[in-house]
Amino acid sequence: MDTFQQILDLDExxxxxxxxxxxxxxxxxxxxxxxxxxxxxxxxxLADLSALGxxxxxxxxxxxxxxxxxxxxxxxxxGQKRDEEKDSDLSxxxxxxxxxxxxxKVKVEYDEAEDWLKKWCEEHSA
Numbered sequence: 001m002d003t004f005q006q007i008l009d010l011d012e013x014x015x016x017x018x019x020x021x022x023x024x025x026x027x028x029x030x031x032x033x034x035x036x037x038x039x040x041x042x043x044x045x046l047a048d049l050s051a052l053g054x055x056x057x058x059x060x061x062x063x064x065x066x067x068x069x070x071x072x073x074x075x076x077x078x079g080q081k082r083d084e085e086k087d088s089d090l091s092x093x094x095x096x097x098x099x100x101x102x103x104x105k106v107k108v109e110y111d112e113a114e115d116w117l118k119k120w121c122e123e124h125s126a
Contacts, residue, residue: 003064016124023117050079065113071106
């Protein structure tokens with residue numbers, strides 16, 4: 001909420017037009033990125049999964065969506081065949097197996113964030 005509140009502080013009431021535009025752009029980026037992640041996963045393209053995780057991590061951080069951000073960061077590292085928590089390398093098959101579960105998790109987290117953001121936008125639209 002702190003990051004989202006900072007965005008709101010830069011915007012103007014009552015319509016929060018800038019914030020609403022940021023949220024809509026994020027929805028579009030996220031939908032496109034998830035499609036690309038699914039394709040990269042099917043191709044077993046770890047480098048692309050890492051890059052896409054990094055991209056969505058940044059977009060999510062900009063809106064303060066910390067759960068989506070954290071999971072995307074983990075996807076980014078697993079795409080690099082790294083387990084940062086254990087400070088160890090992974091095989092490609094281990095990384096893909098973990099990413100498969102992370103993709104399911106991040107989509108649920110995203111859906112929850114999207115629902116919250118849509119509700120906020122409805123409450124604050126002109």
